[in-house]
Amino acid sequence: MTSAHAEEVRAWAVGTPGPVASGPLEPVRRTVGAPGPGEVLVEVEACGVCRTDLHLAEGDLPPHRPATVPGHEIVGRVLAAGEGVTRFAPGDRVGGAWLRGTCGTCRYCRSGRENLCPYSVYTGWDADGGFAERTLLPADYAYPLPPDADPAELAPLLCAGIIGFRALRRSALPPGGRLGIYGFGASAHLAAQVALADGATVHVLTRAQAARDLALSLGAASARDAYDAPPEPLDSAILFAPVGDLVPVALEALDRGGTLAIAGIHLTDIPALTYADHLFQERDLRSVTSNTRADGTDFLTTATRIPLHPTITRYPLTAAPEALHDLATDHINGAAVLIP
Known part of the structure; x- marks a missing residue:
């Protein structure tokens, strides 16, 4: 376990959901503290912009909590690991995806269908996501990623892929x-x-x-x-x-x-x-409802085997509203990716 001090970071949050032209994304400062048990603190290297983020910003998906930071195609480096985390250590590159947690005990979880868990929670909907400089991720739902690949090309794999x-x-x-x-x-x-x-x-x-x-x-x-x-x-x-x-x-x-x-x-x-x-x-x-962690592991193995070549458009984190607008108006070919 490695400790980390709380730090204020730049991020974007969904204020009042509505059409992208109404400015639903608002710049915020968030205090991101040390990881709790089972969590890793991640410095975000890249975060893909998913159509689900657009649905959340525009209100097609009702917010689960106020002023949530969207983003669930997260690529970053572990800064600190919380109590009980053995899968990752500081310096490791990890990916944070849409599925953030499940109960592990319901009939769906027990039968390999955790994507249908009634108690499932999601990154960027139930907890702050990757439209930020740092974020916290549950280690058991994160994925190990290649350390030397372009993080912007890895990001779309975490949900779109x-x-x-x-x-x-x-x-x-x-x-x-x-x-x-x-x-x-x-x-x-x-x-x-x-x-x-x-x-x-x-x-x-x-x-x-x-x-x-x-x-x-x-x-x-x-x-x-x-x-x-x-x-x-x-x-x-x-x-x-x-x-x-x-x-x-x-x-x-x-x-x-x-x-x-x-x-x-x-x-x-x-x-x-x-x-x-x-x-x-x-x-x-x-x-199709969400995914299981097995889907994610199988896909990332497949992506390396083929290998896949994402078509991406890069935006600085400061241009998150422009990225959402371009997605809404079909001005992005392939995937949009924010770079803090």
Whole structure:
């Protein structure tokens, strides 16, 4: 265990949720103290800007506490370890992700489905996250990260990558199958690389031309507008765009026995579905809820094996509102990352 003194750091917190133009992020000073039992104090090297952060700032996700510091794609160095921490020591590089804690005793935790734990808590929603110079993380829910990699390139892996990986699993893509990806932001462009590395044919359906160009550069077989039909029936599809209108569109694009996985934590209302057009012939519709720590470990191993190449746009920590605005207006290709 290493002790650390409390220190005041710069951060951004969600004040009054609302459209990004209304300025929901407010600059704050936070006192970050020594780590408690089971915690590590982390100096933030980089923090990805996730669409979930945008949903929290704009009020699509109701705040769990006032003036929370968002950010849950955290890369940093351990400054101090609290009592009982044996996994990490000062100087280690660690990653902080969305899932921050679970009860460990409910039927979901006991059956390997801790992502469904009713008592789960989340970084940047239930506790302050990484839009800050320093933060505290529970050691049991942090990930060891390569010490020499670019922290800005590691950051999107901690949520966009992990959630995309779980969504890919939930889509039940068969070996060598045909995958449709709706929306092509931070999570989608990483999931596509995993699917392509495993031999899938990937078709991307998204509204932004820059995103379509990125998809083709990564090896997608086609890239069309979000409401277009793919050039062939799909075995599986993943909806990353938080647009409920695309659910029937994606279901209609599935071949018999196909599966659609909805990856986002927030989705606008889904229009009426008809059994014959959208669900008959054993089409499956699935949601994706958070992730397990096993998902995170498996994905980070996969990311190293492939290896993945995130497309990132860097912003200084002082420009967090601009990063959120660019995300909201589709002016980011790939992932946005804050650098303190």
